[in-house]
Amino acid sequence: MAMERIDTTAALQALAHAERCAGRRIALVPTMGALHAGHVSLVKIARERADRVWLSIFVNPTQFDDPRDLAAYPRTLEADLAICRDAGVDAVFTPDAAQMYPAGAQTSVEVDELAAPLCGAARPGHFRGVATVVTKLLVAAQPHVAVFGEKDYQQLAVIRRLVRDLLLPVEIVGAPTVREPDGLALSSRNSYLDKSARASALALVESLRAAARAFAQGERRGDALTAEGASSIAAHPEVSVDYFAVVDAVAMQPVVDATPESVGIVAARVGKTRLIDNMVLGQPE
Numbered sequence: 001m002a003m004e005r006i007d008t009t010a011a012l013q014a015l016a017h018a019e020r021c022a023g024r025r026i027a028l029v030p031t032m033g034a035l036h037a038g039h040v041s042l043v044k045i046a047r048e049r050a051d052r053v054w055l056s057i058f059v060n061p062t063q064f065d066d067p068r069d070l071a072a073y074p075r076t077l078e079a080d081l082a083i084c085r086d087a088g089v090d091a092v093f094t095p096d097a098a099q100m101y102p103a104g105a106q107t108s109v110e111v112d113e114l115a116a117p118l119c120g121a122a123r124p125g126h127f128r129g130v131a132t133v134v135t136k137l138l139v140a141a142q143p144h145v146a147v148f149g150e151k152d153y154q155q156l157a158v159i160r161r162l163v164r165d166l167l168l169p170v171e172i173v174g175a176p177t178v179r180e181p182d183g184l185a186l187s188s189r190n191s192y193l194d195k196s197a198r199a200s201a202l203a204l205v206e207s208l209r210a211a212a213r214a215f216a217q218g219e220r221r222g223d224a225l226t227a228e229g230a231s232s233i234a235a236h237p238e239v240s241v242d243y244f245a246v247v248d249a250v251a252m253q254p255v256v257d258a259t260p261e262s263v264g265i266v267a268a269r270v271g272k273t274r275l276i277d278n279m280v281l282g283q284p285e
């Protein structure tokens with residue numbers, strides 16, 4: 001069956017209705033395009049859980065706190081469509097901004113405490129943009145299940161929360177982070193890195209490994225684990241740290257006493273490129 005390309009919310013909702021009436025389960029994988037093996041891994045997980053796999057590609061303007069970042073974001077639609085075809089995606093949703101934000105739109109979704117620290121503090125308005133567009137995508141596609149990466153750990157926590165709080169009838173599935181052989185987490189933003197920045201970017205995963213190693217050696221104090229990670233990344237003066245923290249997996253608040261479920265989480269700039277990564281302390285990589 002040929003892959004469908006849909007670019008209006010009305011057409012997507014009509015298709016969702018038809019699939020549901022036929023008794024088929026729909027899985028949605030929301031993305032901003034510039035697809036890589038991390039996105040493809042979400043498609044595979046979606047495939048195991050549904051009869052139809054839909055992937056959305058929308059570079060959502062409201063989640064960019066910096067207009068230059070939005071303008072520079074990689075847009076590789078033809079390559080993305082080929083990747084989707086190869087991965088067995090049934091339909092790709094490619095709306096424009098007017099579809100997702102009808103003229104004069106003034107409604108948004110805001111998650112409070114969970115969206116406040118870490119990336120919420122570093123990027124004002126970012127999670128309001130994410131929460132709003134994900135809610136709209138879920139309403140438009142009406143999936144039974146939606147798959148998101150643990151790579152964006154706080155984003156996943158925010159999405160789980162809004163789905164519960166707004167009573168949305170969808171199951172949220174988290175997927176493990178896909179990494180390069182040397183540990184660098186795959187990211188659409190890695191395409192900005194030249195050779196030397198690519199080498200510097202390893203400082204993020206190394207800081208997480210340092211905290212996980214200290215945890216494995218018996219350290220449980222949150223501040224000591226945080227100091228391990230922070231000093232590891234501080235050894236790279238070319239990397240400018242936004243935050244390094246050890247937080248609990250649900251509330252995203254710093255932990256006093258770490259458990260195997262606690263998460264090391266880091267954001268840093270390598271040159272102009274902002275990268276994020278995280279690691280569950282009890283399950284390094």
Ligand code: PAJ
Binds near residue numbers: 147
């Ligand atoms: P984007 O950055 O394109 O990521 C789309 C999905 O792919 C997210 O769920 C993200 O966590 C996941 N992902 C990214 N890198 C990954 C990796 N290395 N391994 C596994 N999964 C990975 O996240 C967004 O887009 C947007 O904020 C979005 C949710 C689509 C809302 O606009």
